[in-house]
Every structure is written in structure tokens, then in C-alpha cells.
Amino acid sequence: MISINEVRDMLLQILEVYTPSGKEWRLHEPLREICSRLGYENYGVDKVGNFIAEYGSGRTILLAGHMDTVPGRLEVKVSNDEVWGRGAVDAKGPLISMLLGAAKAKDDVKGVKVIVACLVDEEREGKGANYLVSSGFKADHIIIGEPTGTIGVAIGYRGSLTVRVNVSASGGHSSAPYMGESALDKFLALWEEIKRNFSGRGYDETSACITVLEAGDWPTKLPEFVRAIINIRIPCNVLSKQILSKLEELCLEHGCELSVLERTEPVKVSLSSLVPRSLIRGMLKIGMKPKAVMKTGTSDMNIMHRISQDIAAYGPGDSLLAHTTLERVSIKDVLTAAEVYKNCILELASISQI
Amino acid sequence: MVKVTCPICGGKLDIPEDSLPGELFEHEDCGAHLELVINEGRFELKLAEEIAEDWGQ
Numbered sequence: 109m110i111s112i113n114e115v116r117d118m119l120l121q122i123l124e125v126y127t128p129s130g131k132e133w134r135l136h137e138p139l140r141e142i143c144s145r146l147g148y149e150n151y152g153v154d155k156v157g158n159f160i161a162e163y164g165s166g167r168t169i170l171l172a173g174h175m176d177t178v179p180g181r182l183e184v185k186v187s188n189d190e191v192w193g194r195g196a197v198d199a200k201g202p203l204i205s206m207l208l209g210a211a212k213a214k215d216d217v218k219g220v221k222v223i224v225a226c227l228v229d230e231e232r233e234g235k236g237a238n239y240l241v242s243s244g245f246k247a248d249h250i251i252i253g254e255p256t257g258t259i260g261v262a263i264g265y266r267g268s269l270t271v272r273v274n275v276s277a278s279g280g281h282s283s284a285p286y287m288g289e290s291a292l293d294k295f296l297a298l299w300e301e302i303k304r305n306f307s308g309r310g311y312d313e314t315s316a317c318i319t320v321l322e323a324g325d326w327p328t329k330l331p332e333f334v335r336a337i338i339n340i341r342i343p344c345n346v347l348s349k350q351i352l353s354k355l356e357e358l359c360l361e362h363g364c365e366l367s368v369l370e371r372t373e374p375v376k377v378s379l380s381s382l383v384p385r386s387l388i389r390g391m392l393k394i395g396m397k398p399k400a401v402m403k404t405g406t407s408d409m410n411i412m413h414r415i416s417q418d419i420a421a422y423g424p425g426d427s428l429l430a431h432t433t434l435e436r437v438s439i440k441d442v443l444t445a446a447e448v449y450k451n452c453i454l455e456l457a458s459i460s461q462i
Numbered sequence: 463m464v465k466v467t468c469p470i471c472g473g474k475l476d477i478p479e480d481s482l483p484g485e486l487f488e489h490e491d492c493g494a495h496l497e498l499v500i501n502e503g504r505f506e507l508k509l510a511e512e513i514a515e516d517w518g519q
Contacts, residue, residue: 260514388484399514402516427518427519431518
């Protein structure tokens with residue numbers, strides 16, 4: 109039986125290790141210690157640095173969280189019931205919940221193999237999840253560890269298309285901008301068109317934003333170049349190639365160069381699938397009122413859907429705090445989510461017995 | 463499985479016999495999101511809360 113103080117200490121232990129994408133190896137040793145304390149006997153690191161803990165044999169239930177965070181160190185501290193730090197919500201809190209929940213299920217579960225995979229690179233290109241897909245990893249049921257407010261079951265994520273736009277122009281003197289040609293003006297005209305076409309404000313619409321913008325190099329020169337990165341999020345009824353086709357058309361019209369940096373299709377599963385149903389039942393059994401949610405973002409669920417279509421995401425934490433300086437997670441929510449993961453595993457295992 | 467009437471379109475859904483009150487279902491025929499209620503041992507469906515939006519990953 110793990111005490112609330114031990115859970116707090118586990119959270120502090122992994123939050124104190126700064127793991128922006130590429131530095132996930134720093135968590136391997138702390139995770140070995142945590143797995144040992146929780147009674148796992150089988151754990152290790154795969155070829156791309158994913159940390160994997162497992163037990164049992166039979167139909168496979170995979171719980172997949174991620175070790176990396178976005179960049180930016182934050183102070184790690186405890187305040188009342190909450191643990192603060194980069195990754196508290198996205199997604200080290202869910203990761204600890206998964207390890208706890210799977211450990212709790214271990215003695216009561218039969219006829220299934222349970223794997224907790226702590227993946228690399230989720231915040232960048234999904235290298236960890238992509239490796240599982242390309243290496244032929246098999247799982248029958250997948251639970252993705254991401255924050256869903258502790259009571260939400262995420263049955264869908266938007267897709268993502270990230271493009272680089274380069275623009276060049278002949279420039280001019282800033283004293284007579286009307287006589288010259290500004291690359292930034294060309295880009296801004298393109299951006300107005302992109303905004304007009306992709307002005308969505310919800311999970312079921314397409315939205316776009318500029319995430320990187322460089323322009324110009326001198327206070328009295330019209331910019332001769334623009335280098336920009338634009339990220340577009342794609343709802344479930346749209347394919348990335350439709351969006352790309354429109355972007356190519358607009359870039360051609362405005363004399364801008366386009367190249368694709370990343371492309372991920374949206375994903376949506378049925379509420380009646382075994383994993384969402386087991387998560388919901390897992391919450392109902394401890395008196396919670398679950399709800400179904402659709403995510404505006406993109407996650408490893410978009411990739412791992414290729415391994416099993418019986419998949420959903422769940423975890424403790426307020427997703428609004430992810431990627432902010434106010435990131436924190438309630439220890440009570442981490443424990444509640446662990447109970448839900450445990451119940452979900454037991455539900456899925458009982459189905460496997462039939 | 464138990465056949466239960468959709469309160470929105472009147473069609474039928476197959477609900478697993480071991481379903482718990484509060485479980486959520488989607489009626490594929492009309493797209494309604496429904497919640498199970500057990501009334502004196504009888505399965506009934508009511509309109510559930512709309513699928514909510516959640517942000518980020």
C-alpha cells in the first residue's frame with residue numbers, strides 16, 4: 109500500500125529531473141527506482157530510449173505516457189495538495205498514475221499482459237510512439253496517459269500540419285516603403301488568407317497559428333526575407349491533404365515557398381469501444397461522474413491508433429495548465445486516476461477471460 | 463445484450479446486460495450521445511451531456 113506522502117515523493121522525484129525532448133534518458137534511473145518500489149520485476153529501456161515496465165502474459169493492455177516535456181525549467185514545489193513543476197500535468201502526473209494503477213492491478217489480474225510504456229519525444233515528433241508502430245509492437249487495448257481533468261475520457265484528437273513558409277523580396281529603404289518590396293508584407297497578405305480559410309475555434313473546426321516568425325535584419329531596410337512556421341490543427345472529418353492542397357494554392361498565389369515539417373491525421377474512436385467503456389466503468393465504480401471529451405490538440409493517440417483502434421486517453425490534471433508556467437497537479441487526482449487505471453485494467457482483463 | 467429505445471429518434475440500441483447507470487453510449491443511427499439510467503431494473507436512455515472540448519494534449 110503506497111501512502112499519499114510516497115506518491116508526493118515520486119512526483120517530486122520525476123519532476124525535479126528536467127527532461128525536455130531529447131533528454132528523457134535522465135528519467136531512466138528514477139523510473140527504475142520507482143518501478144522497483146512498486147513491485148515491478150520486469151522493466152528496461154528499448155532502442156529509442158522508451159522506458160518499458162511490464163508483467164503477465166496474454167492479451168496485451170498498453171498504458172502509454174511520455175517522459176518528455178516542453179522546454180523551460182520551472183521551480184518544483186509542493187503547495188497544499190498540489191505538486192508544481194514542468195510536466196506535472198503534461199504528462200508526468202499521468203505517468204506516475206499509470207505506474208501506480210498498473211501496479212495495484214498486478215495481483216488481481218490474470219490472463220493479460222500489462223505494459224506501461226514511458227515514451228520519448230511526444231512533444232516533438234512522436235519518435236517513441238512511431239518506433240513502437242514501425243517495430244511491429246502489438247497491443248490489443250491502449251490507454252494514452254494525458255491530462256483529461258481526471259473525469260474525462262478523450263475519444264478523439266485533432267490532427268496537425270506544421271509547415272515552413274519562406275518568403276523573399278527585393279527589399280527597399282524604410283523611408284519610402286511604397287517604392288520597395290517587403291517580404292513581410294507579402295507574408296502578411298498570405299497570413300490574412302490563411303486565417304480567413306482556417307479560423308476555427310473548437311475541436312470540430314480547423315485552426316491555424318504562426319508559431320515562429322523571423323523577418324528582416326536592419327532597422328532601415330524593408331525585410332528581404334521571412335522565415336515562418338505555421339501550425340494547423342485539423343478536425344476529425346478533414347484530411348491533412350485537403351488542408352495542404354489549400355495552403356499550396358495560397359502560397360503559389362502570394363509568391364511564398366512552402367515545405368511540410370510534420371503531418372499527423374486526426375483520430376476519433378467510438379464511445380462503445382472497450383477501452384473508453386472500461387475507463388468510464390472504472391470511474392463509475394468509484395462514484396465518479398465521467399464525461400466524454402474531444403481534444404483540440406494532437407498526441408501519441410494519433411500515432412498509436414495504428415497499433416490498435418481500441419484506444420482512448422485519460423489522466424489526472426487540468427489540461428489548460430499544460431505548457432504554462434502555472435503547471436501543477438493535485439496528488440489526490442493522481443491517486444484517483446491510478447484507481448481508475450487499475451479498474452480499467454481489471455475490466456479489460458475480465459473481458460479477455462470470456 | 464438488451465435492446466433499448468433511443469429517446470431522440472426512437473431507434474434501438476444494443477446495450478450490454480452488465481452496463482452500469484451513468485454509462486455513456488453513442489447512437490450511430492442518429493448521432494445522439496446518451497446516458498444509461500436504470501429505472502426499477504429497466505434500462506432506459508436519456509440525453510447525455512454534450513461531448514466536451516478539452517485542450518492541448
